[in-house]
Amino acid sequence: MMRQPHILRAFEDDLARRTPPNHLENLRLVEAMLEEARQLGVWPPADPLEGIEVDIWVARVLHVRRPS
Numbered sequence: 001m002m003r004q005p006h007i008l009r010a011f012e013d014d015l016a017r018r019t020p021p022n023h024l025e026n027l028r029l030v031e032a033m034l035e036e037a038r039q040l041g042v043w044p045p046a047d048p049l050e051g052i053e054v055d056i057w058v059a060r061v062l063h064v065r066r067p068s
Contacts, residue, residue: 002008037043 034043
C-alpha cells in the first residue's frame with residue numbers, strides 16, 4: 001500500500017496535462033480491446049438488452065433539468 005498516494009496522483013495529473021492526446025493511438029487501443037473481447041467470447045453480448053434498465057436510469061439522472 002502506498003504511504004503517500006497524493007504524490008502519485010499529482011504526478012499522473014501533471015503527466016496528463018503535459019502529454020497531448022494521441023487520437024490514433026487511442027483508436028488502436030479501443031480496437032485492440034474490442035478484438036480481445038471478441039476472442040474471449042464476451043462481445044457481442046448474448047442479450048443486448050441486459051442491463052438496459054440501469055442505462056435508462058443513469059441517463060435520466062444525468063439529464064435532469066434544474067429550475068433556474
